[in-house]
Amino acid sequence: MKLEFDLLSIDNIDALKVKFLEYISEENSTITLDLSEVNKIDLCAIQLLLSLQKTLDMQNRELFIENCTQSVQDALYLCGCETLLGCNNE
């Protein structure tokens, strides 16, 4: 699923949560998020990604994040979440 936000931050965090809830309501065993459109992310949004991951984990499902922009990669690296959330760039 492509996240069509330029910015993932506290400003649109509620909308993002609604979107994530929609995703997990589908029955797939894995969820793949494409972050190629996201040019900026803050810790609030990273925390929500972690929550999404935790939720899927509890249901024995998996989260894949792919196509992170440089800025998102830098942000994940900075707060030490790069291995937790692991980004696959093709």
Add this chain to the structure above:
Amino acid sequence: MNDELAYFNEDASEQLQMMESALLDAMDQGANSEYIGTIFRAMHTIKGIAGMFSFDEIISFTHIAENLMDAVRNGEIELDEDLLILLLQCKDHVAHLVNFAVASEEVPSDVLEKDAQLKKVIGEYLQIPQTQSSSTSSLLEPTQKSTIWNIEIILKESFFQTGMDMLSILSFMKKMGTIESITPHVDNIPALAEINPLYAYLSFSIVFLAHVAQSEIEEVFEFVEDDVELQISKDEEEDGVFFVDDDEIEGVVFVDENPVLKEQPSEGVEKKGTVPQKRSQQKTLSQSLRVDSSKIDLLIDTISEMVITNAKIAAYVDQYNDAELEEVSMQFESLLDELRNNVMNIRMVPVGDSFEKLRRVVSDVAHKLEKKINFTIIGGDTELDKTVVEKIADPLLHMLRNAIDHGIEIPKVRKEIGKPEMGQVTLKAYPDSGSIVIEIEDDGKGLSKDFILEKAISKGIVNASAELSDNEVFQLIFEPGFSTAEVISDISGRGVGMDVVRKNIEALKGDVELFSEVGVGSRFTIRLPLTLAIIDGFLFQVGKTKYIIPLDMVSEVVEYEIHHRISVLDGNLFDLRGTLLPLLNVREFYKESECYQCERQNIIIVQYGRNKMGLLVDELYGEYQTVIKPLGELFSYAPGLYGASILGSGEIALIFDIPSLFEILNTNKGE
């Protein structure tokens, strides 16, 4: 601008202002360690707060300026006049950078050029004493002498709502040193269905390698200190890395494998050296609190409503003669009075800070015009409403420029006419009967009445046949289109000046007057109201209407008797113990048809500035806590009224605008 940016802006401006004052003081009185410390701290603090926002241009510039000041502080570079001028330029430059950063604008190329140029000059200064400067530049490149810090950061739920992003803080830490490792703890994050995404549940363990003291790490979190739990400790297993802070330890170097022995001395010295100082600094910081001024307005509004409600209780007491309730109501009133004064006091700020800013302008203008000015500020601790202080700054600036440009003569001329070469410009503030007076006085060439009158006639501002008093002639310079500048300069205006000055002051319910004497100098007197919302009033009645005057303006009250009466033309004078004063018959003035308790009439004598007048009124009620409510548009042409107040009985009382009544009286006299 969001709140944090506004704080940043405010903080940076405050620091820059302190820096400028210190620089100017150092110019006047010579450098001392206090001034040097202030200048250093300004650059250091701005660097720190800019770091929170990742304002790289500001960080990089203030870092270099800070190094320069550090070298000055250590006595490696002398703070001479050239350096002071350079530092003033640095201050201006940082102010520019702050403006662009706050407006989220790209820094334009000319400013970047200036940046490079200033950095180059500073670099030249720093190169001369190479001996120790490497130890001062540890911000960007951590040296091998770094300490290993273990930092635990637990974000409180409220953290995200501070508007600060943890990522900015981390990236600033990366500039201070090296983040060896960072481990996020995610156990507390709830599942998606339960999470409140606005709350923070994260915490971090960080191993941080940097040549900094603990207090410097704490400073990084200064903006969010209420919203994080912070634990900082030195790494016990600090193998092979030892900490020598060359600022604090002289000639002591430890090489020891025993961590206990190694820890104690270095930490002991460090704690004694820096921590207590920083602590005391933090203490003073926490004593002041930044509050949005609209919150105080809200508080004042609420108190206003409480005053009105209490007035209703008082009216009820009167009606039913309830002594117990009366006591409660009176107690309540005095508490309200206290509360009101305390809240009003929050809004009051000393005018001194705002005046200090003008010193720079005076110094710049004087340099530009090659004049010598001794600028004196008197009464800087006089307090005035914050909004008034902010709005008065521009008019003052204009008048000061005028005084220097048109008033003070050049040194050569002053010498010739026997005045000291150094011109005197004084800015003075003091309270006076319910107002605050600000005076700008110079000992320059003064203004000639004939010259003003001639000019005003030639510009068509007054009629050639008009007979004007001296005072009235001086006030002509505030008329639109009047400019006395013989040569238009870039310092003071093009004839758009003084009328705008007057308009700005009148918008604050104040007024301005000029007094001048040829060859001796000029004096501008600005009179401003002390407060804007609730006043102590004096309540009285004329006919069917109740009126209020600000109590501070009432100088005395007398019963109107036959001997007061003077029969001149329209009877608008009265005799007060041998002095003739103008008398306004309020009943006639507002065309009240009948009198109230006609057997006894009273005169209230009011004073405003140098002027006194009497108001002929019917019944007096005395002191009354008055909440000023604006009058509707319908009343905008009603002469002499400022606003209205709601009395306890629900009646409306009209509040007199005394300054404008004096004006009306003067105009009537003219006719």
